[in-house]
Amino acid sequence: MSAILAAGALRDDGLVQEESAIAQALRDAILERRLTPGARLPEEQLAEIFSSSRGRIRRVLLALSREHIVVIQASRGAFVASPDAAEARAVLSTRRMIEVAVMERPCQPLTEETAAVLRAIMEEERQAHADHDTVAMIRWSGRFHLELALALGNEVIADIISELSLRTSLIIAIYERQTAMCCLKEDHELLLEAVSAREWIKAGRLMSRHLMEIEQNLDFSSPTPSATSLSMILKPVAVIAPK
Structure with a gap:
């Protein structure tokens, strides 16, 4: 990234460095279609994949829900957003x-x-x-x-x-x-x-x-790709950082 852009780089307000890295890994997985619309994002499994805590994962998911990339449903948990x-x-x-x-x-x-x-x-x-x-x-x-x-x-x-x-x-x-x-x-x-x-x-x-x-350029009839194991999807981009 060029120096002129560095000062204006996208920030995850309120997230610490480890949480920002996890948030970016999830964004990339969603935008690359490795995480499909409607895919469940269980806190415990994400915490294990990223060697983090459930508290940190919860903060990340809340931040992504404010971006409308993730939807959090009461008593059901977090899911990748699925806009129709x-x-x-x-x-x-x-x-x-x-x-x-x-x-x-x-x-x-x-x-x-x-x-x-x-x-x-x-x-x-x-x-x-x-x-x-x-x-x-x-x-x-x-x-x-x-x-x-x-x-x-x-x-x-x-x-x-x-x-x-x-x-x-x-x-x-x-x-x-x-x-x-x-x-x-x-x-x-x-x-x-x-x-x-x-x-x-x-x-x-x-x-x-x-x-x-x-x-x-959008095709609303196109099927979404099939789901895969969450650990297999995220392992290549998992960010391991000290707690």
């Missing part, structure tokens, strides 16, 4: 309303500093495409949208888009057609050109088209 087609479309529709409005009526223009951050993210995204790293593609695409919202809007708008982006990442991981490539990196380049030139109406049209293309 209606919820997916609602999330994407809400994103279009908010993100197009940010493009057309920005609170502030793009600065050289924020443009540099966006260009650095696009470089990471290009590398992810070159490496055929689907999880990295999804992650950097979401990061581009979040940083663009921060650059043109305000922290309240960015917080809303951050939550919607996380939910979209799960939706893409579940439903994206195998031949699709997440956000097309060329779309981000065109968006950056438009906002840098302060062509706000054009930027709004580009954002609307961009988000519509994401939805059109």
